[in-house]
Amino acid sequence: MASDETVIVIVEDDPNISDLVELYLRREGFRPYQAENGERALEVIRQRKPSLVLLDVGLPGDLDGLDVCRRIRSDSQVPIIFMTARDDEIDRVLGLELGADDYVTKPFSPRELVARVKAILRRVEAPRQTSPVVELSDNIVLDSARREVTVAGEPVALATREFDLLKFLADNSGLALTRRQLLDGVWGDDWIGDDRTVDVHVRQLRKKLGEELRLATVWGVGYRLD
Numbered sequence: 582m583a584s585d586e587t588v589i590v591i592v593e594d595d596p597n598i599s600d601l602v603e604l605y606l607r608r609e610g611f612r613p614y615q616a617e618n619g620e621r622a623l624e625v626i627r628q629r630k631p632s633l634v635l636l637d638v639g640l641p642g643d644l645d646g647l648d649v650c651r652r653i654r655s656d657s658q659v660p661i662i663f664m665t666a667r668d669d670e671i672d673r674v675l676g677l678e679l680g681a682d683d684y685v686t687k688p689f690s691p692r693e694l695v696a697r698v699k700a701i702l703r704r705v706e707a708p709r710q711t712s713p714v715v716e717l718s719d720n721i722v723l724d725s726a727r728r729e730v731t732v733a734g735e736p737v738a739l740a741t742r743e744f745d746l747l748k749f750l751a752d753n754s755g756l757a758l759t760r761r762q763l764l765d766g767v768w769g770d771d772w773i774g775d776d777r778t779v780d781v782h783v784r785q786l787r788k789k790l791g792e793e794l795r796l797a798t799v800w801g802v803g804y805r806l807d
């Protein structure tokens with residue numbers, strides 16, 4: 582999925598972090614560019630037209646990460662992942678509804694960050710690629726145009742969020758998604774504080790769709806639809 586065309590801008594003033602993240606992104610075939618402060622970030626983003634921006638919250642100079650996000654959002658919907666250092670930064674990121682797509686807390690694993698990057702890019706690119714009808718197994722068919730799931734031709738009654746969760750998992754199939762990514766992708770702004778909501782809905786999906794649904798629990802991460 583990553584190609585030479587997939588440009589990612591890393592906005593981070595700590596070169597140890599940006600170099601490490603750049604290394605991991607490069608290894609996955611992305612084309613990363615670095616910016617060490619807010620002003621430079623806006624410049625690089627204008628020049629390179631990235632597919633995604635990794636944005637440190639605490640930046641030196643006149644513009645911090647939140648300012649940069651606001652400026653980006655004034656004319657672009659490019660996905661943004663915040664890199665936050667402290668709890669109060671997370672609160673600000675979440676509280677200001679700046680339109681960030683995800684965030685990671687330092688210190689983070691570069692591997693996990695790359696997984697988040699891929700998940701978001703897949704989500705963004707998904708609508709162009711997926712047909713409205715997806716076969717989840719020999720017998721389970723999801724029709725997003727009709728918002729209907731059938732098992733061996735028989736429609737199954739799913740709650741709205743159950744359908745949305747299944748659709749989101751299907752759009753990201755093969756990818757282990759954290760509960761938070763699922764909450765973020767399916768519940769959006771309503772999710773805060775209730776992590777087990779996902780587990781409850783997964784249980785319902787398994788019950789209603791049966792053994793054939795290849796919905797795996799990934800220990801320590803979340804869920805993956807195969």
Ligand code: CA
Nearest residue numbers: 594637639640
């Ligand atoms: Ca910083």
